[in-house]
Amino acid sequence: MQLPHSKELPIGKLAGSFGSTSATYKFYWLLAVIELVEERNNKILKRDLFASMIANAWYTVNYFHVSFGKQDLIQKAVEDILKIENLTVDIKKEKLTQKLQDTKNKATATILSHFNKNVPHWFLSPWFPKSKIETHTAQKKRIYESSQKLENDCLYALYEDYIIINPIWTGYLQTNAKIIKDFCYWNLSLFLQSRNPNVPAIPNKLIRPILRSSLSRQRSQYWDIVFAELGTIDCIFTNTRLGKDNFVLDHFVPHAFVSHNLLWNLIPIEKHFNTIKSDRLPLLEKHFDKFFALQKTAYEIMRHNPKSQKLLEDYLTIFPELENTGDFRYDKFKESLQPLISIAGNNGFSYLIG
Incomplete structure (x- = not known):
């Protein structure tokens, strides 16, 4: 599956964000970005994005018990928040997202803020690749600084508590939101199927069905x-x-x-x-x-x-x-x-x- 073509935008770099993937965070990060851009938001709080990531992974982890891999931070976060917040598996996505955005629980807030250490800037790696002599710390600092100047037509500018979508990407993201989300889920299903080779129907376990089929x-x-x-x-x-x-x-x-x-x-x-x-x-x-x-x-x-x-x-x-x-x-x-x-x-x- 391919992303919609654009003569003006570096679509290859967006697709390249999934090129070297060892965890699920890239898929859920882009899904969260698209969902909030669909709401006509260009300045997006990281806290809201992290809450959306957890909400999108909630049912896959807690109901279908699909394994993301032993080291996957999203799976562990979803499992921990279920216990910490004393929530039900079948809580509605919108209610869960709002609860996480508004949480006053320090343990939950710590889990969400932990994603800020790696997720937002490493997603931009295709726009700002690491040089041979550069440390990860130096690359992270450079990505933040360069993204704020919207260099290389990057997807968004990074700040401490929020991101700002690059205006040249806004129309593309909004117009093609459904296709981009399908692209995320398609790549996510391939990623999870490789880690759950004997688990049936992985694509059917990425989104909570509205209703189960009648018997x-x-x-x-x-x-x-x-x-x-x-x-x-x-x-x-x-x-x-x-x-x-x-x-x-x-x-x-x-x-x-x-x-x-x-x-x-x-x-x-x-x-x-x-x-x-x-x-x-x-x-x-x-x-x-x-x-x-x-x-x-x-x-x-x-x-x-x-x-x-x-x-x-x-x-x-x-x-x-x-x-x-x-x-x-x-x-x-x-x-x-x-x-x-x-x-x-x-x-x-x-x-x-x-």
Whole structure:
């Protein structure tokens, strides 16, 4: 993906900001700059930019548990602020941003101000590259001084507590804001995928979805029919007897990890326990056999039902041969789920107790 061309501006230098990236701060810094420029701000407080960086990374870190790398300051900041401020994972972005901008908590303020040590000036490195004999301290001082003169058509001028967008960039940033943000997210997804090679659907985990997709189709066209055939089903977690009107569909491997609603990962469970389970991981040694048995029973009931044929295609992602053989294999299913659950556990998802 490329940034929109401009004959007047050094677009290559803006793209070059992502050329040598070992952490996520460059992506989130530019996203924050664009968001605030969209609000017609040219003079932007660094505190507001740092708050926006945290808010944009919030859901990716705290809900999806995507790893940014052990040394990444943004991931650690997001995790620490969650505890320090006693916030919820699902706090709205606007409310979180405002809270961070207005915080009186010294610990939170210290975390935010720490980004000032490196982020604002190193982002301008493509405009002001380091010379062979120059120390990092000397380069930082030079970047501040040169940017205030808007040398090399740099993106912004740097001051202690704020930045001022170079006027020659303002129109470009505002006109192309969506494309530039897409460019950031595209590069961010590549960066994070390289650090989470076995985590599915990284691009879907960069922005909090407005609404999660409904499971009404999977319920009405599949599990309701299974209940009509069986009468009742025992919840695989609580052994509660479930009827057609007192169950909810749950993701066996949490939706926050897999980011899909494929039928092979959905199971009817007891409503109250669904709240308790939340995004916790099942214990394969305790829950898989019951999960598999119910999945297989449901599949055998629905295999020849004309209403379910489109939905049944979901199973082909783990049983490519199923359509021809009808062989719903225990070992194949378990081998597909085992690494997903292990990776999710390693990424910070907790397990059901006992």
